[in-house]
Amino acid sequence: MKHSEQVELFNRIRARYAMFLTSVLWKLAGDRELFTEAMQYTLFEMWQRIDKLRGDNAGAYLYRIALSANSKAWRNRVGKNGRINADLLCPAPGQDEALARREMARIVRRAVAELPAQQSQAIVMRYLEQHDYDAIAEKLNCTQASARSHVSKAMATLKGRLAKLTERE
């Protein structure tokens, strides 16, 4: 594909999915710096893989790109020891509830970023985008039962990761 064609295709796909990308990445990041970084990674990957975004599967592929970009941004964020304060997992009495919930949301977001790709996609579709299982099955190209299974496994993995984070502290 010529450079000019690449640019044209890129611009078309970006315009079509701009709102979707902004919404998904913001929900996954919940933090302006992380969001900006994830968006930059997403645009970069879109450009790198523009050939694969030509067909009908562009939306599904873009999903994977966005989730992968979010994971990368989160990996950059985690400090050298990768630790998270246990107090945030079990808020102390009197701790501001809203603050505690914001911190919990941050921890859950980080855990989602660490999920395997398909599980991450399933959990984002089900809970963050609030799709029904028919829609999830269609986007994941699987049966409704498989979609339920992916979501269920993702939830189990998430709980396990949060438990590990608690133990580590």
Next chain:
Amino acid sequence: MNANEFKDILKAIGNEPVPDDVRQLAQKASQQFDQQLQSFGRPSVREALMRSSFAKLAAAAAIVIAAAIGIGVFTNGSVTYAKVIQPILNARTFVLDIIAGDESTAAVMHDVVADSRIRRTFSNTETVLIIDLDNARMLTLYPPGKTAIYVDIQGPVREGTKHFVRRVQNIANQTRNDPHVKELGKRQMDGRAAVGFHVENEHSQLTIWADAETALPLRIEVAEGGERFVMKNIQFDAPVDASQVRMDVPAGYTLQDTTFDMSQFSEKDLIETLRIWAEIVNDGVFPDEVTTEAQMQIMPKLIEKISRLQGLSEQQMTQIGVTFGKGMIFRQMLGNAGQWKYVGAGVKLGDAETPVCWFRTPDSQTYRVIYGDLTIRGATTDQPPQ
């Protein structure tokens, strides 16, 4: 946390609307991507990330860069020495490149000097400094982020800056009729025949290479305080557009309401600089050298590393940058007016037995020694540690 709470949190995240400023951030990221594509024919995610880091930490970057101020403010070259120094002493404007350290690797500072105003740009960052020496103020501009910051440079920063200007001119003035001016002979420089002169005073060495026909200096080398700076591509009395050195915030820029105390510097700042350099930049090991050249080289990396530190507010990140810059100014003051020796190359952070550096301030009779664990001990003699 039980399953329901967990689902509730996920749903709550799903219900969060996208704030307007986040939509703007998305547009900005998109515009930056387009600019890279237009400029380079390809996007660079690393560059984009660096831009973000600098935009966010522009205030900190300003101070880290400000720490380099004392070294570079210049100034102001017959074929006789007296004729060569005339432009240095008499020109009102200068446009020049300044390089601290190894010319093949060091970052280049480009200065436009008009009386007491200087516009300074750098080869390794897009930050622009406009320095008003008379009023001891500095305007820091970060074009990619359209941010502006005023920094007061009262005290040693301004004095250091002024002293440097004065020193170069003083060396030239003091040595105008010096019988010890050494003639270095002729050599080819940038395709032109050049003649060289070398003079020294108690603290500084000055070498000037000038055009053999016009006597205009082509290259000036200054060695002082253990560091070496080269000035080249010098234009004397070049026309300077007043807007280049104007201290007003340009249209379209957002002024950040940030102030810094740049009037006091101490050994505590130096210790923190060493800590930041070893811990954040150099993976727990002290650097090979603590010089302006090294500082200029690590600056982008430092800003990037600070911006990636987890759990710090923007203000805390900025403070790290400020502290680093202040420590470097203290170290330059030692180099210029006191005594300073760095021996920390390869020493691990935390090593309580191995010295990293020692120094003596101008008003002290004894040396202070900083060890690898960043404790500081005073030497009992007026001799430097062995």
